[in-house]
Amino acid sequence: MYLFIEYPKCSTCRCAKKFLDDNNISYQDRNIVTDNPSKEEIEKFLKISGMDIKSFFNTSGNLYKKLNLKDKLPNMTLDEKISLLSTDGMLVKRPILVSDDFVLTGFKEQVWKDVLVNE
Numbered sequence: 001m002y003l004f005i006e007y008p009k010c011s012t013c014r015c016a017k018k019f020l021d022d023n024n025i026s027y028q029d030r031n032i033v034t035d036n037p038s039k040e041e042i043e044k045f046l047k048i049s050g051m052d053i054k055s056f057f058n059t060s061g062n063l064y065k066k067l068n069l070k071d072k073l074p075n076m077t078l079d080e081k082i083s084l085l086s087t088d089g090m091l092v093k094r095p096i097l098v099s100d101d102f103v104l105t106g107f108k109e110q111v112w113k114d115v116l117v118n119e
Helices: 011-022 039-049 062-066 069-075 078-085 109-117
Strands: 002-006 027-031 096-098 103-105
Touching: 002 011, 011 109, 039 078, 039 096, 039 103, 062 069, 103 109
Parallel strands: 002 027
Antiparallel strands: 002 096, 096 103
């Protein structure tokens, strides 16, 4: 079973959830605002995914812009970035789909289809 971390008011998250449901893919649902990923979880997601930490930031979010992270992130250490992500779910790119073997951030239907349906 997959872990599906979402913000229920997010239209992209709703599309991803519909995709999972339409393809009969089982998942455990988690609200990113009320149950934000911890520092340890973000470290784990980063390791499993092999992605750059920037892929986990919601760069189009209001909080990202309000904190001026575009300019601040380049000067932060990896540990500082991970700690920051763990402070507020609105900083984290969503949805996130987690398995033991991969992590997907954001929803691009073709990518999800390639990974989940066309395995």
